[in-house]
Amino acid sequence: MSMRLDHRPGEVIDRQREFTFTWNGEEYPAYGGDTIISALAACGERIFSRSFKYHRPRGLLTASFLDPGCMVQVDDEPNVRGAHRRVEPGMVVSPQGVWPSLEYDVKSANGAFGRFLSAGFYYKTFIKPRRLWPVYRRMLRRFSAGGTVSASPAQDYFDKRYAHPDVLVAGGGPAGMAAAVAAARAGAQVLLVEEEYELGGYLRWGDEAELAALRALREEVASSPGIEVMPNSVVEGRYDDNWVAVMQRDLSHVEERLVKARAKTLVVAPGLIERPYVFEGNDTPGVILSTAARRLINLYAVKPGERAVVFSANESGDAAAEDLARSGVEVARVVDARRGGDIVRVKGGGKGVRAVECSDGAEIECDLLVTAVGWTAPTSLINMAGDRPVYNERAARFFSSHLPDDVLTCGGIAGDGTLEELIEHARATGGEAARRAAKTARRLRGGIPLESEAPPAEISELPLYEHPALFRGKTHGIVDYSEDVTSKDLVTAEKEGYDSIELVKRYTTVTMGPAQGKLESVNAVAIMAETTGRTIEETGTTVWRPPYSPVTLGALAGRIFEPVRYSPMQPWHEIRGAKPLVAGAWIRPDHYGDPASEVLNVRENVGIIDVTPLGKFDLRGPDVPKLLNHLYVNRWDNLEEGRVRYGVMCLEDGVVFDDGVTGRLGPEWYVMTTTSSGAAGVGEWIDNWLQTAHPGWRIHVTPVTTAYASINVAGPKSRELLLRLTEGVDLSPDAFPYMRVREGRVAGVEGCFMWRLGFTGELSYEVHVPAAYGLHVWETLMQRGADLGVGPFGVEAQRILRLEKGHFIVGQDTDGLTGPYDVGLGRMVKLDKDDFTGKPELAWQSEINGRLQLVGLQPHDGSLVPPEASQIVEGESEIVGRITSSRMSPTLGRSICLGFVAEHLTTPGTKVVVQLPGGERVPASVTPHHAHYDPEGTRQRG
Amino acid sequence: MVERAPVARSPIAPAPPTTIEYGWEISARSSDAELKITDCTPLAKVLVLAPMYGELARALGVPFGRAARDTHGTLVVGSGPGEWLLLAAPGTNQAVGKRVEVVQDEGLVSVFDATHGRALIRITGPRTPDLLAKVCAIDFADEVTPDGAAFRSSVAKLVTDVVRDDSGGARSYLLHCERSSGQYLFDALIDAGDEFGIEVDGFVDPGDRGV
C-alpha cells in the first residue's frame, strides 16, 4: 500500500533516484533523500520495533533523530536512528531485539504481565534462594534492549580535528542562520552546525511564506564569507572555557569526525523539541507528534494515515491538521486543548490505532492521532555551561537563568515571536556574539582589551506566548518510550519513598534511555510535581550531561595517537628478528632467539646491547655538584673529572625513586643517566628543583637521551673489540680503569664518549655515539668483532646478567615503599650532607628496624625457578617475604633469585620456605651476597 | 683503520630511491604535489641556552615565540624561554656553534649540537593549516600564528616545536621533535595529510638560501 504523495514544494526526496533496500528480510523501494523510516512508511509499514520491557509494537513518534521506536540494526551497526539515517541502495536493515520476529514477538507476553513488572520490581524479588539468582539474572539479560555488535574488528576510519571559530552556532534553523550571518557580517569566523542534513529547522516543513524565508536565509548564509556550515553534524557538548565538541557526520572519507572547537562565543539555537502527551495507549503505532506529521508530509511526501484525529494546543497542531487535510487525510476531528478539549485514551492493538476516546465521551474511529501539546527546551547545552534552567508557567517550558559571558541563546530556546521577531533577535545575538568573540580573541592572544571597545549590544527580549500546560491526561500512559516507563510507575515510585526527581529517575530509569530526557524529562517532572503537590519549579529537573546525542566510540577515539620511540639501531634489530618488547613508549629487542646463549656469549666472548633508551641528561654549569648532591642520597661534590659514580635517588618520603651513573666529562660538564622508564620523571623533577627551589643555581640541563645511541659492549673480549675501532682513547686498564669516562672517536665517528661499568659483571664499556651514527657504529662492531664471536644481546639476557651479579632493578626489586636501607644501600646514604631530597625520612629510616630486606636467594633444587612474586612463608600462611627476581642462570647452571625477607631471615645460609603458585612449598637459602656470580667483582674491574 | 666512512641516518626511513649526500642517507624522491612532506633531519641543528634578556639574546635578535633568518641564512628560532634553536645547512653545525660562542654574555651560556638528538620535518602547501588542525590544538590562522611564529606544543600527542616558515610564498611549517619519535611524527603527519593528497619529497640542501 503506497502512502507516497505527489510532489510537495519542500520535499527533500529525489524522485529521479529510485532504488531498493532490505528491511526485515524483504525488499523495499526508496527515493534518494528518504530516511529508512520514511521509505518504509511510504510503503505503509507502521511497526519498526518492540518496546524494551513489555515488547509492545512501536512505530513512528517524532520522525526525527530522537524517535524512540525507530532504532534499527543496519548491517553490523546497532541502534541506528532509522528516522534520521538516509537509506542507501542495498542497505540491509533489520529490527532489533525481537524474537522470533517483529510481527510475532513471544516476549510481548510480557505485556500481559505488565502489571507485575512495575518499576523496580526486580529489587523486590529473586532475593531467595540466593543460588537461583544467577539463573534469574541470565533470564533478565535476555530482555535487554538494543541491537547487536559483532566481534569482527571494524575497519571504519574515524578522525578528529580542532577548530577555533570566533562564533560557533549550535542549530541551523532560522535563528541559527540569522545569528551566523550577523556574526559573520561583524567580522567573525563562524561555524554553523546543524544536526539535520540541511539548514532550515522548522521552516523546511513550513508553508510557502516559510519556504520563501528559508530560501532567503540560505542564500544569505551561502553568500556570507566567513561561515563554515556543517550539516548533519551535532554540537555534542560544551565543556569548561567553551571547549565545544561537534560530531561531523557528513564526510565522504571518514565515518565520523570529532571537531574540538575552542569557541570564543557559543550561540545556542537548537529550537524546541515537541513533547509527547501522556495518556493510555500513547505508544500505539499511529500516535504521532504534529512535527512528525508535518515532516512526513512536507519533507518526504508520505501520508501518515488515512483518517486522523488531531489534538492541538498550538499552531503546530493547527498547521499539521491543515497539512493532513491538504494531503488527502481525512481529519475526523480536531480536539482543541485551548478550548478545554482533551483525549482520554487510544484504543488499538498490534496493528496500531483503532479509535480515540475524547474527554467528552466521543469515541472516534481513526488510524492516526496527531498530538501538539507543547515544547521542551533543549537546555542540555546551556546546562553543561553551568546554567540551571527555570520553569516559566506562562510559556510552560524551561528557560536559561544565568549564562556565562561566552554563551548566548536565540530562537525558540530564548522565547517566542513571529519569524521576523525571532530573526531580528537572532541577528542582534549574532552581532553581540561577534563582539564578545573579538574581545576574547585579544585576551587569548595576550593583548589587553581595548578601552574604546564597542559597548554591549542591547538585545531586546523575545516575547513569551501563553501556552497551556499539558503533560498528562486523565489516564496513565508511557512517559519514557525507550525505557518503557509509565506515569503509573512514577507515581508508585514516589509513594514508595523515591520522592525526588533524581531518585525517581534512578528507581524507574525514566530519562535514562537513548533520548536522555529530551522527550521525557519535562513530562516526568510534571508528573512528579502532580503526585507530590509541589510545583514544577520546586521539583526541578535532572542533570543534563554530554553528549547531546549518543556518539560512536570510534569518533571519540579518532585516530589513535600513541607516540612510539625507536633507537637508531631498530632497523638492524628488525632484520635480525629480535623479539620486540614494549617498554613504555619504547620498543626494544627482548632477545634474538636464545637469551641463555646471549648470556653465555657475554661471559665468554663479547656481546653488544642497545641501551639507547637509558635516560641521559647533559648537565652544565658551575653548580652541577650542588644539584647532584641534592638529588642523590650519596655524595657528589668530590667526583673528579674523568670519573663516573653510581647513585640512588629518593623522593621526599624516602622511597627509592631512580638510580643510575653520572660521569664528569669536563670541569663543568656532566652526563647523568637514569633508568629508561624513569627518565621523564627525573627530568621534570630536576626542572622542578631548579625552577622553583633553586633558581639561582647556574646550571643548564638538557635531555639528551636520544642525542646519543648507547651501546654496551660487554665481555672479556670487549676491550679487544673496541681497540680495533677506537681512536683517541687509551683503552689500557691503567689508563682507562673501572668507573672512568673517556671521550674519543669510535668507528670513525667524532664526539663519542664511553664509560666503564659493571652492570653485567664483565669487563664492559658503555659507548655513547651521536645518534645518527648509531647504526653505523653498531654494524661496524658486529663486523669487526666477528672473529671474536661478538653477538647482540637483548633485554632478557641483560636481566639475567644483572641478576647473576645481584643488581636490583628499581620498580621490580623495589616497590612504592622501599627505602635504600631495605635494599642494602644504607651505606650510600650520606646523612651528613647539608640537604638532599628525602633527608629527614632517611635519617629516621636509618634508625628503624623490622622492615623487609632484599637478599640473594637460591632454591635448594637448582633446577627449579620459582616464578617471580612467589611468596616466602612461615607456618600456615604467614607471609615473611617474596621473590622479586628469579631466573635460571646459564652461567651457574642453577636457579638464582633476589627477594625480600623478614629481618630475622636475613643471615646468610638461613633456610626459607617458598610457596610456588601451584601451592607447593620448596626450600631456598639466603646467600651471603646479592651477587650470585663473582661477588668480588674481579671480572668487571679487569 | 676504519674502512667505511660513517653514514649518518635520520630516524625517519627515507622513501626510496635513496642516496647518500652530505654524509646522510636521504630520499632522492621528488614530488610536485600541492602538499609535500620532507625529512629535513640532515640540517644542522644547534641549541643555545642563555639568559632570556642578555647580550646573546640581543645578538640572536629573536625572542621566544618568533623565528627569523640571520645574515648567514641560518633560521634562528626562539624556541623557549632562554632557549634558541638554530637551523642551518647540513654539516655547518660547528661553524654555527662557533658564531654563537664568540658572543660575550654575563650569564651561563651552553651551546649544543642537537643535530643528532632531534628530527626535523617540513610540510609545505596551502592546506598545511588543515593538516595541522587535525593533530595540533593551536590556531593556525594568520592573525594568530603568522609567518615567523614559533611555539612548542603537542602535535599528535608528541611535544614538538612548530615554526611557521613560509617558503617562496607557499605556506610551510617546520616540525622539530625528539629524535626517537621522528618516524612516529612523520607517519602521523602523512596519515593526517592523506585526505589532502600529501606526498613525500626528498631532501635537498637549501644552499645559499640557508635553511
Add this chain to the structure above:
Amino acid sequence: MRAPGAIKSALGAVMSSVGPYDRNGSTNGHKPYRYSAFDLLRHGFSQADWPRAWRRHDPKSSYDVVVVGGGVHGLATAYYLAKNHGITNVAVLDKGYIGSGGSGRNTAIIRSNYLTPEGIRFYDRSVKLYETLSADLNYNAMFAQRGHLTLAHNDSSLRTMRWRAEVNKLEGVDSEVIGPDEIKKLVPFMDTSEDVRYPILGALYHPPGGIIRHDAVVWGYARGADALGVHIHQNTEVTGIDVTGGKVSGVRTKRGDIATPVVVNCTAGWSTLISDMVGVKMPVSTFPLQAAVTEPVRPFLNPVIVSGTLHVYVSQTDRGELVFGASVDPFTSYSMRGSLEFTEGLAGHVLELMPSLAKMRLLRQWSGLCDMTPDFSPIMGVTPVAGFFVDVGWGTYGFKAGPVSGETMAALIATGKMPDLIAPFSLDRFASGSLMGEKGAAAVGH
C-alpha cells in the same frame, strides 16, 4: 591521638543520659515490610501502593550518633549500629538525595583481590557481606559475580598480578593469573593478538568479583536502617560541628542544630571540609573521577575488565549498556562537570582492547568526587577530637567496602574497641610513617 577507650566513655555517658536501649532496636523502629515474589503478585493484582521504603522526619534536636553523608558508608554504619548494637537513635544527614555522592556514581565493581594481606582480609569480608546482602536487607541489589579480569600489558604489571594472586591465595581468596588464550575464551571480543600497541600478556582472574546495582545497595541499607529506627534526612547539609572541651557536642545544619556526642564523617569527596570543621587535618585530596555508559546492546560481555596500563574499566550491565570508568582526572577539583578528554581517552583505550566496538555509542558521561589518600587506602577510626570519627579516603575504590566499613565502624563506635580489620587504616599511620602497601602495588603496577 586519643585512645579509642575515651570514645567509649563519651558515648557511654550519652547513652545513659538517653536511657537504656531496647536491644532489638524496636523502640522507635517500625515493622519492616517484607518484599517477596508473592507480594509482587499480590500488588500486581490489587495495584495497591507499596509502603515507603524509608520515611521522612523532621530532624530531632538530638541524636546519639549523627552520621554525615548518606552514601553507602554512612547508611551502612547507621544500619549496623542499629542492627548489631541496638543503637537506633541515629540520624544520617545528606546535603542532597541519598546516594548523590560517589555511591550513586560509581562503576559498581566489587572485588577483594587487593595486594596486602590487610587489604585482602578487609575487602574479603565485604564481599562476603555483599553475597548475603540482598537476603539480609530483603532488597535485591543484584550482585552479579561474573568474574573480574585485570589485564597485564607488560612484564611489570604481570609480575604485580602474580604477586597479588599469590598473596590472595594465601589469604584464601580466589585469584589466578591466566594467559591470553583463557582471556579470549572468557571475552571473545578481546583483541589478544601480539602485534598491537599494548599486547595483552595475561590477566589476574578473580571469579568472585563482579558488579552490583549500586543504587539498590544504598536504598536497601536506607530501608533496612529506617526499619530499625534510624532517621534519614535528605537535603540537610551540615554547615558546622560544635566541639566543647575537645569533645563533639553537636552539628549545625541548614535545617537546624542537632546535639550529639558522636559525629561520623562519611562524606568521601567532601570529607576534608567536614574534618576542617573540627580542625582535624587529613591527608586527603579531592579528585574528580569520571564514568560513562553506552547505549544498550545485546549482552556479549560477561566478566568485568580492568586495564591499569590503559586506565580503563569496562563491564556490561544486565540492561545491556557498557559501563566505563577510568583513572582520576589529572588535577584536583570539586567540579563534577566532566571533560571531553575523558571520553576521548576512554574510547581510544576501549577500542584498543575491543576494536569491534567502534560503532557502539556513548550515551552519557558523568563525574564523581574521590577522596584520594597518599597510600591508596582509607582512613578509618578515631581522631584527636573525641566523638569525631572518620570513615573516609575511599578514593576510587570505596563502594565495595561499604558493608564491612559500616560493620566495623559501628562496632568501633558502639564498643570503643578498634576492630582488627580496620586497625591498619587509622589516621595516625601518616604521622608514624606506616603507610599501607597498596601504594606499593600502585607504584609498580599502576
Add this chain to the structure above:
Amino acid sequence: MILLPCPYCGPRNVSEFRYVGEVSERPDPNETGVEEWRTFLYTRNNPVGWTTETWFHSAGCRQHLIAERHTMTNEVRASRLPEAQLPEGQEERATGGNVAGDGGGAIY
C-alpha cells in the same frame, strides 16, 4: 578543557600541563620534626574555592608556574612564574597574558 595561561606561552589547553600540586612550604630538613615533615609530605588544604598550585608546562616551554585556580569552577584567575624567578621589577609581566615579549603573544 580549561585554558591555563602560561606566563611564557599564553593561554594553552590544560592537557599541555602537568599538575604538580598545591604550593606548600618545604620545612628546613635539618630542623624539621616528624610531625611537621609528614604534614608537609601528605596533608593538603584541599579547599573549595581559590587555591594556589604549581603546574609544569610539559608540552610547552617546560617551565613551572604558579596558578590560582578555583576548585569549583576551575577558573584560573592568575598565573606567574615561581616567585624566585621573577626578574626584578617585572612582576606585572608575569601575570597571565602576554609575557613572552613581542613574540610570545603570537602563540596561543
